[in-house]
Amino acid sequence: MDVSQYLEIFLDETREHLQNLNTEILNLEQDPENEDTVNEIFRAAHSLKGMAGTMGYKRMQTLTHDMENVFSEVRNGTIKIKSHMIDILFQCLDALEEYTTNIQENSDEGTNDNEALIKLLNDCLKPDGAQEETPAPESTAGKPAAAASGGSKWSSIPLDEAQKLVLGEAVKQGKKVYGITVKVQESCILKAARAFLVFKAVEELGEILVSAPSAQDIEDEKFELDFSIIVITDSPLDRVLADIKSVSEIEEAEGAEMTDFGGTEEEAASPSSPAAEKAEKSKEKSVPAKTETAKASGAENAPAAKTGAAKQEKKSNTKAVGNRTVRVDIEKLDVLMNLVSELIIAKNSLVSATTTQEGRESNAAVDSQIEYLENVTTSLHESVMKVRMVPIESVVNKFPRMIRDLSKKLDKKMDLQMTGEETELDRTVVDEIGDPLMHLLRNSADHGLESAEVRAERGKPEVGSIFLNAYQDGNNVIIEVGDDGNGIDVENVKNKAIERGTVTPEQALNMTDKEIIDLLFLPSFSTAKEVTDVSGRGVGLDVVKSKIETLGGEVEVKTQLGEGSTWIIRLPLTLAIIQALMVEVGGEKYAISLNSVTTLENIAPSDVKLVQSEEVIHLRGSVIPLIRLNEVLDIESTRKENENMIVAIVKKGDKLAGLVVDKLMGQQEIVIKSLGKFVDKTRIISGATILGDGEVALILDANVLI
Amino acid sequence: MEELKNNGGAKQFIVIRVGEEQYGIDIKYVDNIIHMCSITRVPKVALYVKGVINVRGEVIPVMDIRTKMGLMEAEYTKNTRIVIVKSEQQGFVGLIVDAVKEVVTLEVDGIEKVSYDNKSGKTMFVTGVGKHQGSLISVLDLNEILTE
Numbered sequence: 008m009d010v011s012q013y014l015e016i017f018l019d020e021t022r023e024h025l026q027n028l029n030t031e032i033l034n035l036e037q038d039p040e041n042e043d044t045v046n047e048i049f050r051a052a053h054s055l056k057g058m059a060g061t062m063g064y065k066r067m068q069t070l071t072h073d074m075e076n077v078f079s080e081v082r083n084g085t086i087k088i089k090s091h092m093i094d095i096l097f098q099c100l101d102a103l104e105e106y107t108t109n110i111q112e113n114s115d116e117g118t119n120d121n122e123a124l125i126k127l128l129n130d131c132l133k134p135d136g137a138q139e140e141t142p143a144p145e146s147t148a149g150k151p152a153a154a155a156s157g158g159s160k161w162s163s164i165p166l167d168e169a170q171k172l173v174l175g176e177a178v179k180q181g182k183k184v185y186g187i188t189v190k191v192q193e194s195c196i197l198k199a200a201r202a203f204l205v206f207k208a209v210e211e212l213g214e215i216l217v218s219a220p221s222a223q224d225i226e227d228e229k230f231e232l233d234f235s236i237i238v239i240t241d242s243p244l245d246r247v248l249a250d251i252k253s254v255s256e257i258e259e260a261e262g263a264e265m266t267d268f269g270g271t272e273e274e275a276a277s278p279s280s281p282a283a284e285k286a287e288k289s290k291e292k293s294v295p296a297k298t299e300t301a302k303a304s305g306a307e308n309a310p311a312a313k314t315g316a317a318k319q320e321k322k323s324n325t326k327a328v329g330n331r332t333v334r335v336d337i338e339k340l341d342v343l344m345n346l347v348s349e350l351i352i353a354k355n356s357l358v359s360a361t362t363t364q365e366g367r368e369s370n371a372a373v374d375s376q377i378e379y380l381e382n383v384t385t386s387l388h389e390s391v392m393k394v395r396m397v398p399i400e401s402v403v404n405k406f407p408r409m410i411r412d413l414s415k416k417l418d419k420k421m422d423l424q425m426t427g428e429e430t431e432l433d434r435t436v437v438d439e440i441g442d443p444l445m446h447l448l449r450n451s452a453d454h455g456l457e458s459a460e461v462r463a464e465r466g467k468p469e470v471g472s473i474f475l476n477a478y479q480d481g482n483n484v485i486i487e488v489g490d491d492g493n494g495i496d497v498e499n500v501k502n503k504a505i506e507r508g509t510v511t512p513e514q515a516l517n518m519t520d521k522e523i524i525d526l527l528f529l530p531s532f533s534t535a536k537e538v539t540d541v542s543g544r545g546v547g548l549d550v551v552k553s554k555i556e557t558l559g560g561e562v563e564v565k566t567q568l569g570e571g572s573t574w575i576i577r578l579p580l581t582l583a584i585i586q587a588l589m590v591e592v593g594g595e596k597y598a599i600s601l602n603s604v605t606t607l608e609n610i611a612p613s614d615v616k617l618v619q620s621e622e623v624i625h626l627r628g629s630v631i632p633l634i635r636l637n638e639v640l641d642i643e644s645t646r647k648e649n650e651n652m653i654v655a656i657v658k659k660g661d662k663l664a665g666l667v668v669d670k671l672m673g674q675q676e677i678v679i680k681s682l683g684k685f686v687d688k689t690r691i692i693s694g695a696t697i698l699g700d701g702e703v704a705l706i707l708d709a710n711v712l713i
Numbered sequence: 714m715e716e717l718k719n720n721g722g723a724k725q726f727i728v729i730r731v732g733e734e735q736y737g738i739d740i741k742y743v744d745n746i747i748h749m750c751s752i753t754r755v756p757k758v759a760l761y762v763k764g765v766i767n768v769r770g771e772v773i774p775v776m777d778i779r780t781k782m783g784l785m786e787a788e789y790t791k792n793t794r795i796v797i798v799k800s801e802q803q804g805f806v807g808l809i810v811d812a813v814k815e816v817v818t819l820e821v822d823g824i825e826k827v828s829y830d831n832k833s834g835k836t837m838f839v840t841g842v843g844k845h846q847g848s849l850i851s852v853l854d855l856n857e858i859l860t861e
Contacts, residue, residue, distance in 0.1 A: 352770060595754065640756040680772040682755070682765060692755060695765055695772040703753040703767050 014114070017062050019334065021107050024051045025100060026404065032096050033407050039088040049078040055103070064116045067106045073128045074099055080132060095127045097408075161186030161235035161262060164219045173216060177239045178266060182213075185244055187251070187262030190233040195256040199228040205257065206236075208250045213240025232258075237265070337434060340395055347384075347391045348678045351584060352697055354384050355675070359699025385676065388584050396431035399477055399486070402441040403428055406448060410473060413452045420470040421456055423448070427477035432484055436558050436578055440486070443551040443562075447488040447574050448473060450547065455492035455572055465569065467491065480660065483560075483602075483710075484580055489573030495566040497523050524564055528552045559693065561710065577660075577710070585679060587696070587706070588655065589672035593642030596704040598677055598696055599666070603657045603709035607671065610652045624654070624665055631656065634712055635667045639691060645669045657709040664713045679706060723818045726843075728850055729796060729810040731778050732787075737819065737843065737850045738798065744805065745797040746813055749789050766795070766807060773797060775807035781858060782838060787811065803859045817850065819843040824852060 028051050035044045052075040059067035074096070080086045102121045109117035164186070166174070174184050189205055191198050202225045209215055218225065218236040225234055240247060244262060251260040357380070361373055403425055410423040432440070456462075456471035463469065476487045497520050504510045504526050510518070530549040555562045560578035587598035608626065615622050615633060622633040633654070637644035646652065646669050654665040677696040693708035726737030727746070745768065752764040752775055761780035765772050775795060779786055792812040799805050824841040838858050839851040 349770065642754075642756070682772060682774065691757070695753070697767050697770060697772065701767055702751070703765050703772055705753065705755060705765075 013062065014110075017058055018107065018111055021055065021058060021103075024055050025103055025107065027051050028100055029408050030404060032093060032100065033411065035088060035096075036090070036093045036411075042082075045078060045081050045088075049075065049082055052078060064106065064110065066116050066120055067103065070099060070102060070106075070121055070125060073125050077128055077131050086131065092131050095124070095131065098124055099128065161188045161219075161237065162265075164217060164235055164237060166217065166237075170217055174237070174239070174265070182239050182241055183244070184216075184265045185238045185240065185247060185262045186235065186265050187238060187247065187260060188233055188235040189251055189257060190259040190261075192256045192258045193232060198230070198232075199226055201254060201256050202226075202230075202234060204254045205251050205260075208254055209236065209238055209240075209247060212242045212247055212250065213238050335394075340391075340434070343391055344395060347388050348584060351384055351388060351676060351678050354380055355677075355699040356701075357699075381676075388676075392433075392584075395434050397434045397437045398429050398431050399437055399440070400428035402437055403444065403475060403477075406445070406475065409445065410448065410452065413449065417452060419452070419456055419458060421452055422470050422472050424472060424474045425476070426474075430477040430479060430484055432578065432580070439554060439558055440576075440578070443554050443576070444475070444486065444488060446547045446551050448475070451488065451490035451492065451572070455490040455494075457493050461493075479580070484578045485660075486576045486578070487573055488576070489571060491571040494568040494570055494572050495524055495527070495564065496568060500524065500526055524566065527564075585677060587675055587677045589675050589704070590636075590653075590655065590668040591645075591670040591672055592636045592640055592668050593644055594669075595640070595642060596672065596698065596702065597636075597640075597668075598675075598704050598706045599655060599657070599709055600706070601674060603659065604655050605658050605663070606656045608654045608656060608665070610654050610665070612649060612652065626656070626665075629663060631663045631665050633665045633667060636707075637667070637669070639712065657713060659710045659713040662713050664709075666707075666709070666712065677704075677706070722822075723820050725816055725818050726850065726852070727796065728814040728817055728845075729794075729808075730812040730814060731782065731810055732784055735814065735848065735850050736839075736853045737817065738796065738853050738855065740816065742798045742800065742855055743796060744799050747795050747797065747807075749793045749795060749809070763809065768797065768805075768807075771805065773805045773807050775809060776858075777809045778858065779809075779811075798855060798859075800855060800859050802856075806859055808858070817845045819845060819850070819852075827851075 028048060031044050031048045031051070034041065035048065038044065052071050056068055056071040056075055059065075059071060077086075077092075081088060099121075102119070102124055105119065106116040109115060177184055187209075189202075191201055195201055206215060206218075206222075206225075216237045216239055218234060220230050220234060224230060238247060244264060248260045248262060251257060354377075358377055361370075361377060406425065407423050410421060414421045451473045452471075456473070457465070457467075459469055462471065471490060471492060473490045474487070476485075478485055501515050501518075501523050504523070505512055505515055509526060509529065515523070528548050528551075552562055555576055555578070558578055560576060562574060562576045564572055564574045566572035586601040588601050588604050590597050590599060610624055614624055616625065617623070618630065622635075623630050624633055625631075635644070644667075652667050653669070653671055654667050655671075656663060656665050658664075675698075677698075679694040680696060682692065682695050690711045691708055692705050693711075694706045695703050696706060698704050725740040727740055727743050729736050729738065747768065750766055752766055754764045755762065755774075761776050761778075763775045763777050765774050767773075777786065789809075790811070793809065794813045795807040795809055796813065797805055797807045820843075824843040826841050827839055838854050840854045841852045843850045843852060
C-alpha cells in the first residue's frame with residue numbers, strides 16, 4: 008500500500024500527539040491519580056500505534072504498543088504510577104521523537120530498536136509488592152470516601168465552586184461550618200427514616216449544605232450504615248451532635264469544625280478559569296510538606312476533583328473546536344495577506360482620486376460606496392490578520408518539560424509558572440520567538456537561580472521560581488521572563504567588561520547601571536566562570552537581541568541584586584497594516600502608528616520648561632519630555648519660533664513623550680512596506696508606505712523615540 | 714537580438730554614463746530602468762543614499778552612483794535615469810546615473826582584468842575594462858557598489 012501521500016498528515020498528527028503526551032505526562036507527574044490524564048495518555052498512545060502500524064513503521068508501533076500496555080494496566084488500577092516510571096515515559100517520548108525526525112528526514116524510522124527501553128516498560132508491568140491502599144478518594148464527584156477512617160468521612164465530601172463560595176461567605180458572617188459523620192445502629196431497619204429524623208433535627212439548628220450520599224440517595228436508603236453532612240449553623244458543635252444522637256437508633260455522630268476550604272476564598276473571587284486552576288495547583292505544590300489533618304487533605308482533594316473536572320471540560324472544549332479546524336499551508340496565508348495589502352493600497356488610491364478632483368460635484372453615490380468599501384476592506388484585513396495569529400501556547404508548551412529536565416540536570420529545584428499562553432502573535436513571529444525565549448529561560452535556570460544552600464541562607468523557598476507572562480499592551484505583545492534568583496550583579500559585569508577590554512576603567516565609571524547591563528548583549532559576553540552545555544558560552548544574549556530586533560521588537564531587562572531579574576520582550580502585533588496618524592514635518596510627510604498615540608495637544612512655546620537641559624512640558628499633572636521631530640529628522644521646521652506647537656503625545660508602556668510636528672494631516676490606514684537593507688540602520692524609521700497619490704511616506708517608530 | 718544567454722563567450726551589458734566615463738552593468742542584474750522621479754528623503758542615512766521611491770507599489774531605496782564613487786553631485790537632466798538592479802543580499806536598489814546608452818555584448822575574453830594595488834576612488838568598483846567600437850567600457854562590480 009503506498010502510504011507516502013499520507014506522510015505529511017502522519018507527521019503533523021504524530022507531532023501533535025507527541026506534544027499532547029508531553030503535556031499529559033507532566034500533568035501525570037503532578038497528579039498521578041488523575042483518571043482523565045491517564046485516559047488521555049492511553050488514547051494518544053493508542054492512536055500513535057494505529058498510525059504507525061498503517062504507515063508500516065514497525066518499531067514505532069512496537070514501542071507505542073508496549074506503552075499502551077502499561078497504561079492499560081494503570082487504567083484498570085492494577086499498577087500505579089511511580090516517579091521512575093515517569094522518567095521511563097519521557098524516555099519513550101524522546102525515542103518516538105527520534106523516530107519521527109528520522110521519518111521526516113529519511114522517510115525511514117531508523118534502526119534504533121530501543122530494546123532496553125521496551126524492557127524497562129515491561130518491567131513496570133510486573134506487579135510490585137505490598138500496594139499501598141490509597142487513603143484519598145478517587146477524583147470522581149459524589150463518591151463517598153473509600154477506606155478513610157470512619158470519623159473523618161465528612162472531610163472527603165467533594166465541594167464544588169458554588170458550595171465553597173457559600174461556605175466561605177458563611178464563615179465570614181461569623182457562622183460555623185461543621186462536617187459531621189453520622190452512624191446508624193447495625194440493627195436499625197428503617198435507616199432512611201432515622202436519617203430523615205437526623206436531617207430534621209439538624210435543620211432546626213441550621214442549614215445542611217451538602218450530604219454524602221445525596222439526600223435523594225439517603226431517602227432511597229442507598230447507604231450502608233453511615234452518611235456525612237456539612238452544616239452551616241450558629242450553634243455550638245456539641246449541641247448539634249447531641250441533637251443528632253438524641254434520635255433513636257443512632258449509634259454515633261462525630262464531627263469537627265471546618266474552616267479551611269483549601270484556598271477557596273481567593274479562588275471564589277475569580278471564575279474557575281484555567282489560570283485559577285494553575286495558581287491553586289502551584290499553591291498545593293509549593294506546600295507539600297504541610298502536614299495537616301484530614302481536613303486539609305479533604306479540602307485538597309476537592310480542588311483536585313474540580314481541577315480534574317475543569318481540565319476535562321477544557322479539553323473537551325478544545326476537542327470540540329479541534330474538529331472544526333482546517334490545516335492551511337502557510338504560503339497560502341502569505342499570499343492572502345499580500346492580496347489584502349494590495350487591496351488596501353488600491354482603496355487608498357481610489358479615495359485619493361475621488362477627493363482630489365476639485366470643481367467636480369461630490370458624487371454622493373460614489374462617496375457612500377467608497378465608505379462601504381473602506382468598511383469591508385478593514386473587516387477583511389482584520390479577519391486575515393486573525394487567521395495568521397497563533398497563540399504562543401504552541402511555542403511555550405514545551406517549556407515546562409525543559410525546565411523539568413534542567414531542574415534535574417542542574418540539581419536545583421525549580422518551577423515554571425506561565426500565564427497568558429492564549430496571547431496571540433503573528434505566525435511568523437511565533438516561529439522565531441521560541442529560541443530566544445528558551446535561551447532566556449535557560450539563563451534564569453542556570454545563572455539566575457542560586458543553589459539550594461544560598462537560597463536557604465537568603466530565606467527564599469527551596470524551589471526556585473521562574474515565570475513567563477505574556478499579555479497584550481496596545482499594539483504590542485509583551486512577554487516577560489524572569490526568576491526570583493540572584494539578579495544581575497552589575498559590579499560583576501563591569502569587572503568582566505574591564506577585564507576583557509570591552510571598556511576602559513574610566514569609561515566604566517561613567518556608565519549607568521543600564522548601560523553596563525546592556526554590555527551583556529554583546530557577542531561573546533559571559534560572566535560565567537565555566538562553560539557548561541547549558542550556557543556560559545556567551546553566544547546567547549546577542550542572538551536573542553538581534554532575533555527580537557529582526558522581528559521588529561525590543562528587549563530590556565529589569566533586575567534587582569539578590570531578588571531576581573525580569574527580561575521584557577516587546578513585539579509588534581500586526582506586521583503589515585496599521586492605522587496611522589499622518590503628520591508633516593518640514594514639508595515631508597510621516598506616519599506614526601496610531602496605537603502609540605494617546606492625545607494631540609496644542610502647546611504654547613512658553614509652556615516649555617527645561618529640566619536637566621531637556622525640554623519638557625507639564626501636562627495634566629505629568630512632566631512629559633519633548634522631542635522635536637524636525638531635529639530628529641534633520642530638517643527645518645516650517646513653523647516659526649513663537650507659534651504654537653502641535654504635539655502628539657505618545658506612549659510606550661508607562662512612559663510618555665511629546666513629539667513636536669508641524670502639521671497634522673489626518674488618520675489613515677496604511678500598508679507597511681519594508682525599506683530594504685540600505686536604510687535599515689535608522690531605527691526611528693521602521694518602514695515606508697505608499698500614499699494614495701503615489702508618494703512615499705516614511706513611518707516613524709514612536710517606541711524608539713521614547 | 715543576439716544570443717541572450719551567456720554562451721561562455723559573451724555577456725550583455727547595459728552601458729551607463731557617469732560623469733565622463735562609461736560603465737557596463739551585467740544585464741542579468743538589471744530589472745528596470747525608469748525616468749527620474751520624486752525621491753522621498755530618508756533621514757540619517759549614508760550620503761550616497763538619496764532616499765526611496767515607489768516603483769509599481771514597492772518601496773525601493775535609491776543611491777547616487779556619483780556620490781558613491783566620490784564624484785561631485787550633478788544636476789539631474791532629462792537624460793538622468795534610475796537603473797533598478799537586484800542583488801541577492803540587498804534586494805532591489807535603484808542607481809541614479811547620468812544617462813543610459815545602450816545594450817552591448819562584450820566577449821568575456823576581451824575584458825581585461827584591472828589590477829588595483831591601491832583601491833581608491835573609482836577603481837574599486839570596477840572588475841575589468843572592455844572595448845566596444847573604439848571606446849572603453851568599465852565593467853561595474855555591482856556587489857562593491859551595493860555594499861556599505
